Amino acid sequence: MSEILDKSFSIKKDLIKMKPQNLQKYISDHYIFNYIADSIASSDIQAIAKEQEQCFLDITSFLGVAPSFKIKYYFLDTPELVGQLFGDNQPCNGFADFPDEIYAVYNKDIKCVGHHEDAHIISHIINEPNSNFIVEGLAMYFDKTWWGEPNAKWVKTFLQNDKYLHIRQLLDDKIFLSKSDKITYPIAGAFTKYLLETYGKKLYLEFYKYSGHQIADEIERIYKKNIDLLEKEFILSL
Ligand SMILES: [Zn+2]
Numbered sequence: 001m002s003e004i005l006d007k008s009f010s011i012k013k014d015l016i017k018m019k020p021q022n023l024q025k026y027i028s029d030h031y032i033f034n035y036i037a038d039s040i041a042s043s044d045i046q047a048i049a050k051e052q053e054q055c056f057l058d059i060t061s062f063l064g065v066a067p068s069f070k071i072k073y074y075f076l077d078t079p080e081l082v083g084q085l086f087g088d089n090q091p092c093n094g095f096a097d098f099p100d101e102i103y104a105v106y107n108k109d110i111k112c113v114g115h116h117e118d119a120h121i122i123s124h125i126i127n128e129p130n131s132n133f134i135v136e137g138l139a140m141y142f143d144k145t146w147w148g149e150p151n152a153k154w155v156k157t158f159l160q161n162d163k164y165l166h167i168r169q170l171l172d173d174k175i176f177l178s179k180s181d182k183i184t185y186p187i188a189g190a191f192t193k194y195l196l197e198t199y200g201k202k203l204y205l206e207f208y209k210y211s212g213h214q215i216a217d218e219i220e221r222i223y224k225k226n227i228d229l230l231e232k233e234f235i236l237s238l
Contacts (some may be wrong), residue, residue, distance in 0.1 A: 006094050006117060006139075023074070030056045033073045041075035041106040048075075048106075048113055055115045059122045059142055063205070069099065071121055075106040096120035098128075115142035127208055131215045132177060133170040133188050138208070140189025141196065146182075151193065152238050154186035159235065167191060167231045171216050194234040199223060 024042065026033040028049040035041035041048065052073070060066060076082050079091035085103050086095050094104035094112035100121060104112035119139040129135055140146065146154055158164040163183055169175045176184055196204050207222040216227055223230060 006092065006096070006120075027070070028053055030067070031071050031073060033075065035075040035106070036077065039075065039077060039106070040108060044106070044111075051113055052118065055118050055142070056122070059115060059119050062142075062201070063123060063126060065122060065125050067100075067122060067125060071118060072101045074101065074103045076103065077105070077107050079105050079110065081105075096124075098124050115139070119143075123208070126205065127211055129208060129210060129215065130173075130213050131171055132173050133167075133184070134192075134208070134215065136181075136185055137188035137192035140185050141192040143189060146186040146189065151186040151189035155190045155235075156238050158183060158187070159238075166228075167234070168216060168227050171219075171227075190238070191231075191234055194237055195223075195230075198233070198237070 022037050023034045024037050026035070026045045026049060031049060031052055033041075033045055033049060033052075035045060052071075056071070074085075076085070079093055080089075082094060082103050082105055083089050083091045086092055093110055094102065094117050096102050096117045098121065102117040102121060104117060106112060116139045119142040120135065123135070123138050140151055144150060155164065165175075165179060165183060165187060167187075170179075170184060170187060192204075203222060207218060210218045210222075212218065219227055219230070
């Protein structure tokens with residue numbers, strides 16, 4: 001799921017009464033897939049289940065967590081429908097509704113499956129850091145790519161084209177949310193990969209459990225390095 005414009009927030013509205021009536025179910029080891037009869041999702045459901053079970057295994061084994069629930073997927077035909085369910089009526093390919101539901105577009109052109117939303121749901125068991133950059137970074141780390149290209153390749157292109165945004169800025173949610181996800185998401189994913197592969201999973205997960213709002217300070221405390229220095233190392237590693 002590299003082409004995700006997602007909205008990973010909890011929904012306040014009563015979704016139950018908004019759900020389509022003609023949903024069918026397919027249950028696998030860790031998922032309950034809900035889809036509309038005779039839809040494209042309905043023809044692909046066994047392949048979808050196989051792919052998501054592999055994603056589940058990748059994410060849970062990496063994070064060392066075992067969800068006590070099955071993840072409920074709802075496949076819908078259009079971004080408009082998903083946006084309606086989200087509640088803001090803005091077209092959207094998929095979103096995670098904590099603790100255990102994912103709403104996703106599945107049609108001829110958009111197949112919103114893969115690691116991304118599952119990573120949001122599963123990592124939420126550990127914590128939900130107060131930073132979109134961090135949360136999206138972990139989901140994008142599992143995705144590895146964005147619009148078919150590795151996250152790091154995008155970052156190199158942004159650096160060459162003067163479109164790169166600095167980590168310290170992106171840690172500010174106001175800035176992160178004001179910029180295009182076409183830029184912010186791959187930077188988040190590539191930086192997360194750099195932290196994980198350079199400094200290890202143990203340190204990263206220790207940081208991921210931080211529930212305060214001083215995210216930049218916490219990174220510097222955990223990694224014992226100034227963020228600007230970490231960023232320089234990250235850019236050199238690309
Ligand atoms: Zn996301």
